[in-house]
């Protein structure tokens with residue numbers, strides 16, 4: 272083999288390796304697609320489907336993994352019948368895991384109806400108590416039905432099977448607010464991870480909670496998508512927090528013309544500056560995300 276043929280051979284080998292490497296690089300990136308249309312577009316066969324349900328002013332997020340149905344928060348009392356019918360319309364009879372981010376009415380308001388209409392196999396909450404009647408009813412139902420109850424804190428991982436994990440990032444002791452813990456700021460914050468895809472669930476965590484998580488491990492916050500903290504309030508979504516999460520899109524679960532004026536214009540401005548696409552349940556209806564662990568699509572109900 273003369274020197275020219277040797278070089279040609281080397282160039283060919285290098286070119287083939289480069290092409291293979293580039294192809295691998297391209298396919299490992301996260302791609303996205305946004306659609307709008309019917310809420311019925313839930314891909315039953317997809318490995319992971321997430322729905323930010325339109326429950327008005329409140330949070331209720333449905334996660335459907337291959338073998339598990341997980342509900343994060345239950346919306347407020349006025350939306351409880353709507354929540355039940357949304358779940359039933361998908362053929363759901365059992366909720367494998369119910370996670371309550373914190374015991375405010377707009378997160379536990381639908382719990383009694385959920386306990387009544389579905390078999391709930393396991394509850395996760397922060398362990399923080401409220402003096403409200405709604406919270407007392409919630410506890411009474413759990414005791415009456417003997418539902419296993421786990422208090423979660425930062426560092427725990429909830430396994431949803433098939434490589435889908437819920438990594439808990441907050442709260443942790445000592446609770447924010449000391450002897451009178453602030454319920455919002457001690458919300459359960461959990462990162463739903465499926466291979467290269469992730470969604471950060473924040474409950475109503477506000478800037479104090481964001482600061483604590485940033486100090487502890489800012490890199491752990493990085494997520495493909497974000498459920499906006501505290502319904503897009505100006506007390507959440509600090510610039511430093513958004514910088515760490517760097518989501519491609521954010522979901523704001525919020526009621527039309529709500530009394531709290533959520534989301535706040537300053538929060539929307541920050542999202543715009545950071546080029547984060549915003550989806551809102553008041554204008555877009557229920558938002559559905561389907562992912563195969565690499566790519567994802569977001570579908571708006573309207």
Ligand SMILES: [Zn+2]
Nearest residue numbers: 329377475501
């Ligand atoms: Zn709330």
